[in-house]
Amino acid sequence: MILSLSAKKRFKFIKGCQRRKLELRRQLIYKCAWYGKELKLVNPYKTSQLCSMCGYDDGKKPLNVREWTCPQCGTHHDRDVNAASNIKQLAFGR
Numbered sequence: 001m002i003l004s005l006s007a008k009k010r011f012k013f014i015k016g017c018q019r020r021k022l023e024l025r026r027q028l029i030y031k032c033a034w035y036g037k038e039l040k041l042v043n044p045y046k047t048s049q050l051c052s053m054c055g056y057d058d059g060k061k062p063l064n065v066r067e068w069t070c071p072q073c074g075t076h077h078d079r080d081v082n083a084a085s086n087i088k089q090l091a092f093g094r
C-alpha cells in the first residue's frame with residue numbers, strides 16, 4: 001500500500017505513524033502513572049532475529065519468513081512468538 005503513494009504522501013503517512021506511536025507511548029506512560037502501574041519500555045531491536053532459547057543471532061530475515069529453526073539449538077520458532085518471548089525476557093529477565 002505505502003509503495004503506491006507518492007513521495008510526499010508517503011512522507012506524510014510515515015510522519016503520521018510516528019506521531020501516533022509517540023501519542024500511544026505518552027498515553028501509556030500517563031495511564032500507568034495514574035493507576036500506579038509500572039511500564040517497561042523495551043527496545044525491539046533484533047527481537048525477531050535472536051533465538052529466545054539460546055540467544056543465537058540468526059541474522060536478518062525477510063518479512064515473508066514467518067518460521068525458522070535455530071541452527072545452534074535446533075528450536076523451531078514462529079517469528080512473532082519468538083519476538084514476543086524475547087521482548088518478555090528483556091522486560092522481566094530470563
Ligand SMILES: [Zn+2]
Nearest residue numbers: 051054070073
Ligand atoms: Zn537457539
